[in-house]
Amino acid sequence: MTKQIITMTVNGEVKEVIAEPRELLIYVLREKMGMKGPHVGCETSHCGACTVDIDGKSVKSCTMFAVQAEGANITTIEGLGNPDALHVLQQNFKEHHGLQCGYCTPGMITRAHRLLIENPNPTEEEVRFGIAGNLCRCTGYQNIVKSILSAAAEMNAARPSSSDAIGQKTTEAAE
Amino acid sequence: MIPAAFEYHRPSDIAGALSVLTEYGDDARVIAGGHSLIPMMKLRMADVPHLIDLQDIADLKGMTIEGGIITIGAMTTQHTLITDEALFAACPIIREASLQIADPQVRYMGTIGGNVANGDPGNDMPGLMQCVDATFVLVGPDGTRTVKARDFYEGAYMTEREDEEILTQITFAATDAGYAYEKQKRKIGDYATAACAALITKAAGKVTSASIAMTNLSDVPVWSQAAGAALVGTPCDEAAIKAAVAAALEDIDPTEDNRGPVAFKMHVAGIIISRAIARAWSRA
Numbered sequence: 083m084t085k086q087i088i089t090m091t092v093n094g095e096v097k098e099v100i101a102e103p104r105e106l107l108i109y110v111l112r113e114k115m116g117m118k119g120p121h122v123g124c125e126t127s128h129c130g131a132c133t134v135d136i137d138g139k140s141v142k143s144c145t146m147f148a149v150q151a152e153g154a155n156i157t158t159i160e161g162l163g164n165p166d167a168l169h170v171l172q173q174n175f176k177e178h179h180g181l182q183c184g185y186c187t188p189g190m191i192t193r194a195h196r197l198l199i200e201n202p203n204p205t206e207e208e209v210r211f212g213i214a215g216n217l218c219r220c221t222g223y224q225n226i227v228k229s230i231l232s233a234a235a236e237m238n239a240a241r242p243s244s245s246d247a248i249g250q251k252t253t254e255a256a257e
Numbered sequence: 258m259i260p261a262a263f264e265y266h267r268p269s270d271i272a273g274a275l276s277v278l279t280e281y282g283d284d285a286r287v288i289a290g291g292h293s294l295i296p297m298m299k300l301r302m303a304d305v306p307h308l309i310d311l312q313d314i315a316d317l318k319g320m321t322i323e324g325g326i327i328t329i330g331a332m333t334t335q336h337t338l339i340t341d342e343a344l345f346a347a348c349p350i351i352r353e354a355s356l357q358i359a360d361p362q363v364r365y366m367g368t369i370g371g372n373v374a375n376g377d378p379g380n381d382m383p384g385l386m387q388c389v390d391a392t393f394v395l396v397g398p399d400g401t402r403t404v405k406a407r408d409f410y411e412g413a414y415m416t417e418r419e420d421e422e423i424l425t426q427i428t429f430a431a432t433d434a435g436y437a438y439e440k441q442k443r444k445i446g447d448y449a450t451a452a453c454a455a456l457i458t459k460a461a462g463k464v465t466s467a468s469i470a471m472t473n474l475s476d477v478p479v480w481s482q483a484a485g486a487a488l489v490g491t492p493c494d495e496a497a498i499k500a501a502v503a504a505a506l507e508d509i510d511p512t513e514d515n516r517g518p519v520a521f522k523m524h525v526a527g528i529i530i531s532r533a534i535a536r537a538w539s540r541a
Contacts, residue, residue: 103265139365149265214445215360
């Protein structure tokens with residue numbers, strides 16, 4: 083099938099890329115745009131390692147065709163921070179040992195970023211429910227949750243408090 | 258995983274989508290959130306030479322609540338169903354059930370229209386829509402028609418919708434009935450081993466109406482008229498709940514799969530139905 087030109091904004095820059103409609107967004111980001119932050123984990127919509135932020139939503143980019151993102155505004159982990167200027171979440175993952183092998187971390191942090199925008203002051207339970215779409219095989223989640231809660235506290239200390247977001251309250255928690 | 262090649266269409270209105278559907282027939286399929294269809298395309302279990310993306314069609318978006326009637330555009334995501342306060346006030350069971358679907362990322366993309374139209378017996382919305390007695394609006398080349406959720410499902414992935422029709426809207430009445438959506442699943446993101454939606458109204462300590470529907474316990478969602486009837490007129494005590502559960506279990510037909518054998522599913526279903534009724538009654 084014919085390739086087409088896809089235009090999207092990635093980490094604040096307008097990008098044009100040529101791809102077939104069947105190409106998944108994760109591969110276009112990694113292989114055609116050089117964004118190697120989002121990882122290919124399970125490739126079956128389960129693990130969340132490929133999570134990116136698209137128009138204010140956390141999305142598993144293995145489960146979206148790049149053509150569907152035509153016109154979209156995308157943020158990857160590269161857009162949140164870099165080794166010289168870590169994002170608050172990255173800094174807290176580092177300090178609280180929120181990663182071991184690191185493979186799930188870009189997805190975890192990108193997801194946590196959106197979670198904290200929607201719910202700046204989450205409970206532990208809300209964090210666990212909010213990252214239920216991201217799997218980690220190393221940490222047991224304890225330190226990931228600690229890192230996110232600590233980042234939330236740090237971000238809240240740096241700005242006036244805002245009200246709790248709705249829709250995050252439930253009795254369930256991540257495995 | 259690389260799906261087979263396809264041509265991508267992104268119409269800006271329903272007429273445009275219908276014209277592609279009509280032109281390519283079986284070779285065309287619409288895509289809403291894509292979280293059922295794309296995995297199947299990646300596995301090459303779904304062959305879709307012409308993919309019609311509905312995301313730009315304004316008529317499929319939005320939600321209205323007027324005169325006690327809720328109308329939801331098919332492309333409304335589960336995330337919106339969870340966060341919309343007006344919908345929660347008008348029909349709180351929708352948020353309770355939506356929070357139990359898949360995981361956050363999937364709920365940002367998954368739509369109510371895709372969930373009900375796909376016909377997957379594991380999906381939660383079909384049973385929920387039967388519980389609230391929803392009506393689906395279908396638009397095709399011959400015009401618009403409506404089908405009740407309780408009449409829509411024929412078998413696994415088989416529905417009343419014709420190939421060239423698009424499910425555009427879902428309508429149902431606002432309700433202040435006691436409500437509960439109970440779901441047993443092995444882990445977050447899994448489909449139900451058994452799930453039950455219950456709406457119960459009460460007057461003078463007795464049940465005045467009850468609607469009980471179940472998910473993933475047959476090849477279609479099951480609304481059990483007999484289970485509801487077993488509760489009406491009772492004080493929803495232990496005996497009444499037991500009778501309703503027995504009636505509901507008569508109406509289901511689970512099959513053995515990786516979630517367990519039939520006997521286990523019947524056991525889990527009984528517990529889930531009983532919990533849903535008790536919790537809905539406590540809120541009535």
